[in-house]
Amino acid sequence: MTRLQTRFGAPLALALVGALTLSACGERSKPAETEGHAAPSAGKEAGDYERGPHRGRMLRDGDFALEVTIFEDGVEPEFHVYAYRKDKPIPPKDLQLSIELSRLDGEVNRFAFAPVEDYLRGGGVVHEPHSFDVKVSATHQDQVHRWAYATYEGRTGFSAAAAQAGGVRTEIAGAAPIAERVDMAGRVEITPEGKGEVRAWYPGRITSLRGELGNAVRKGQVLARVESSESLQTYSIPAPISGVIVEKNLNVGDVAGERAIFVIADPTKLHAEFLVYPRDAEKVRVGQPVEVRSLSGAAELMAKVEAVLPTADLVSQTLVAHVHLPEGAASAFRPGMGVEGAFQVGVRTAPLAVRTKAIQRFRDFQVVFVKVRDTYEFRMLELGRQTPEWTEVLSGLKPGSEYVTDGAFLIRADIEKSGASHDH
Incomplete structure (x- = not known):
């Protein structure tokens, strides 16, 4: 894994880039570990490796070679391995093979193989992410051949100081209450209490009005005077509430009766x-x-x-x-x-959930980024119920994982910029 270092204190984006440790799937192969056999040919650029007829990674030890592929066309990812002697296919039944994968969080996956047609098929699914240190052991004609190499994807790393400066925050994944919505x-x-009508108390002719549409009025303010048709006495009508005049239905000279003169609303x-x-x-x-x-x-x-x-x-x-x-x-x-x-x-309590804000779109997947020491790596998630605060995780993340809640977009951007590929 290549580590790019710079002095922190430059603009944040430059500092983060400088502090990052970038790794990509198929980026670097370690020299082969063999038992008395020659190592693979040297001289290839970092991130490059020899490909075989099935576009897999070639592992060579003298005139013996393996081509390791991860097959995922219409099936869940699985190992298909082809064997060669002097670049000619070897019947898979004549070979014993095992592969061990060591992941970032310490998990180790071991695969035994069985012959199928012209290749050896691994027993089990190679779960995402395809980012791990690989050990291969093959036995042919009583000779043992071993290799070790690293293949990383969606992985990057930077110092605690750079993470803190970039606003990267983490939490531990676990159970959380998920609201059913x-x-x-x-x-x-407007509520019923927020409306008031200005009406004549007794039928009569309107002699004056003090209000227009849109005017703000206060409770008790006189808005109209009416001359009673029975007593010929003039009386004042106050605003029943404070608010804004939203309706005006009568004018000076009109006869007030059942119809409201004004309607007031409190917004x-x-x-x-x-x-x-x-x-x-x-x-x-x-x-x-x-x-x-x-x-x-x-x-x-x-x-x-x-x-x-x-x-x-x-x-x-x-x-x-x-x-x-x-x-x-x-x-x-x-x-x-x-x-x-x-x-x-x-x-309802979800057995495993993450903060909704932590979920990022990475390639075609919804992911979070887990943190192990100073290294960060994506985890593809199958999601369940979701609220603005919490999202249920059905698969793809282990309980107790430390994951990024704030600043995840910076990690995603750096991985994408590094060109980390999904390539085997």
């Missing part, structure tokens, strides 16, 4: 109304947490279910759930806006 569509509305008293479909009706309860988001995703907040109306719509059979929005919501949420709501209807 139900997503619903809704709309922001700070908001709730969101969500349509609850029958399949979710039994899950939604008063008091449940709800993540409310604008349709653009630019604004979000946590709120709670304050009421579930007991009557269903005749046509759609939906119920209406009211979610209270705190006063501070008025700066981002306005009456009439469409919103999305994620209702937390339950919580």
